[in-house]
Amino acid sequence: MIKTQAKPELIKSTMNEKYGLKLQSSDISNKRKQVLKDFNPDLTDLQNIDQFIKKRNVIDGHNGFQIAYDKTNPNELKVEILYYQNNTMRKMFNDYGEVLIMDATYGLNAKKYACYVVLIVDNNGNSQVVAVALTAHETSVTFNQVLQFFTTFNNASKVQTISTT
Secondary structure, eight states: OTTTTOOHHHHHHHHHHHHOOOOOHHHHHHHHHHHHHTOOTTSOHHHHHHHHHHHHHHHHTSOOEEEEEEOSOTTSOEEEEEEEOOHHHHHHHHHHTTEEEEEEEOOSSTTOOEEEEEEEEOTTSOEEEEEEEEESOOOHHHHHHHHHHHHHHSOGGGOOEEEEO
């Protein structure tokens, strides 16, 4: 969110409309401020991301953050995918993961990264986010890598249906 110049109002509207959430712009702004307070201007973007991931993994008690890099140019390291799932998301999937829904939203930030949201439907018929990923490109390789990250952290054997929109 820091470097991609994500707009809180656009994120709020999209998440509320697509997923039936009741987010306020202040929720997004508060999360941005929380992330910015840990941002070190003396580090590169990738070093800041690495520090954030290490901190988050300690908080979450597992390695639910994954990064895939674009390796086409070995002299220039670029992030291709940022994947995240916390323990609450993992438990929700384990409890209700028979139907998996995967959707990508575009244009939420200045860099035009796709935001993949992996959802399940709980017993009340409500969708619940069980993983998220930001990707630099929308390709079958990227989609497969996001699924690979998901199956690394979850027992997907009980999934009966996968829906993409």
